[in-house]
Amino acid sequence: MTDRLEAQFAFLNEADRLKSVLRATTLCDASRPENSGEHSWHLALYALVLADQAGPGVNIDRVIRMLLLHDLVEIDVGDVPIHSQNGTAHGSAETQAAEARAAERIFGLLPGDLRDDLRALWEEFEAAETPDAVFAKSLDRVQPVMQNLACGGGTWATYDVTFDQLESRVGVKIARGAPRLWDWVRCKVRPWFG
Amino acid sequence: MTDRLEAQFAFLNEADRLKSVLRATTLCDASRPENSGEHSWHLALYALVLADQAGPGVNIDRVIRMLLLHDLVEIDVGDVPIHSQNGTAHGSAETQAAEARAAERIFGLLPGDLRDDLRALWEEFEAAETPDAVFAKSLDRVQPVMQNLACGGGTWATYDVTFDQLESRVGVKIARGAPRLWDWVRCKVRPWFG
Numbered sequence: 291m292t293d294r295l296e297a298q299f300a301f302l303n304e305a306d307r308l309k310s311v312l313r314a315t316t317l318c319d320a321s322r323p324e325n326s327g328e329h330s331w332h333l334a335l336y337a338l339v340l341a342d343q344a345g346p347g348v349n350i351d352r353v354i355r356m357l358l359l360h361d362l363v364e365i366d367v368g369d370v371p372i373h374s375q376n377g378t379a380h381g382s383a384e385t386q387a388a389e390a391r392a393a394e395r396i397f398g399l400l401p402g403d404l405r406d407d408l409r410a411l412w413e414e415f416e417a418a419e420t421p422d423a424v425f426a427k428s429l430d431r432v433q434p435v436m437q438n439l440a441c442g443g444g445t446w447a448t449y450d451v452t453f454d455q456l457e458s459r460v461g462v463k464i465a466r467g468a469p470r471l472w473d474w475v476r477c478k479v480r481p482w483f484g
Numbered sequence: 485m486t487d488r489l490e491a492q493f494a495f496l497n498e499a500d501r502l503k504s505v506l507r508a509t510t511l512c513d514a515s516r517p518e519n520s521g522e523h524s525w526h527l528a529l530y531a532l533v534l535a536d537q538a539g540p541g542v543n544i545d546r547v548i549r550m551l552l553l554h555d556l557v558e559i560d561v562g563d564v565p566i567h568s569q570n571g572t573a574h575g576s577a578e579t580q581a582a583e584a585r586a587a588e589r590i591f592g593l594l595p596g597d598l599r600d601d602l603r604a605l606w607e608e609f610e611a612a613e614t615p616d617a618v619f620a621k622s623l624d625r626v627q628p629v630m631q632n633l634a635c636g637g638g639t640w641a642t643y644d645v646t647f648d649q650l651e652s653r654v655g656v657k658i659a660r661g662a663p664r665l666w667d668w669v670r671c672k673v674r675p676w677f678g
Contacts, residue, residue, distance in 0.1 A: 302526070302529065302533055302534075305529055306511055310511065317504065318497055318500040319501075327526065328519065328521035331522060331528070331552065332499065332521065336496060339602075354545070354549070355532060355545075358529050359529075408532070436497065440497055471489070474486065474489050
């Protein structure tokens with residue numbers, strides 16, 4: 291049991307480093323950039339509160355578990371903002387390969403059974419094919435939109451984003467997992483772009 | 485539906501403020517104080533990874549939900565460190581009354597059904613009587629111990645804590661929900677106190 295606990299805490303102490311990974315998005319009051327640890331907490335809370343926006347077959351507890359894990363690879367790779375490099379960096383093959391190496395290292399700190407379970411959950415999130423993963427991805431896209439709205443534009447201004455770019459890079463993915471939610475958010479966002 | 489989403493997001497945007505509530509404990513690298521938002525994320529991850537330490541009848545998904553919510557009242561009340569005022573402030577009647585008022589206000593932002601469900605979950609955590617709440621409380625006590633160990637003493641040095649005080653204020657509560665975990669952590673901690 292001692293070896294098992296050593297491995298469990300090697301992972302949990304390593305996870306602490308996610309609190310030092312900074313995102314492009316700020317807090318709602320624009321006081322500082324958000325970090326990926328607190329972002330993961332906020333997203334899990336989004337899942338709990340917006341569960342009624344999920345489609346049939348979505349298990350909110352699995353969504354929450356995914357969201358708790360989804361950014362851990364950023365400990366090695368950092369956050370790649372959606373709108374950086376004109377929207378091309380986020381899903382690039384290079385980023386995906388680096389994230390796979392990070393997953394191997396970070397989940398590899400865990401005892402074998404946990405390593406396999408949690409890594410499979412992260413891979414399911416990344417693949418964005420199951421209902422749980424599609425809904426989790428929708429929440430991951432909607433939260434920065436709400437943070438930007440709260441602070442008067444945020445990363446839209448930083449990256450000179452147009453409404454069409456927001457709709458294609460972000461709106462489409464929100465709508466895929468939570469269509470009614472995107473309808474509502476879209477109406478909130480549209481006036482900001484004039 | 486629009487009114488409902490307005491209320492859901494009033495709560496989620498208010499929750500963002502928990503990221504600005506600072507705790508006595510630092511990150512593992514001692515670079516800065518931890519905030520209560522990222523602490524809540526880390527604890528939920530603790531629940532996921534240390535599920536095998538829970539006693540019979542514990543539902544880890546309910547524990548995770550509790551831990552996501554457990555510190556929201558600190559938006560109004562702030563964090564009250566376990567070892568402050570020689571260990572007397574944390575559970576005082578004054579603190580408890582302030583936290584109850586905060587819960588009324590913060591959960592009150594939600595639509596009625598969600599307000600009732602999430603507030604009940606927070607109250608269950610606070611009461612620390614059900615197996616889920618007892619295990620959640622154990623994790624809430626063990627995480628700062630691990631952070632202190634990682635950074636060479638942390639709040640034990642700040643508050644001049646003795647091993648006996650640590651055992652009575654913290655160890656007893658860890659042992660209540662996760663006895664094998666406290667046995668292991670106790671051995672790690674003992675040498676620090678000489």
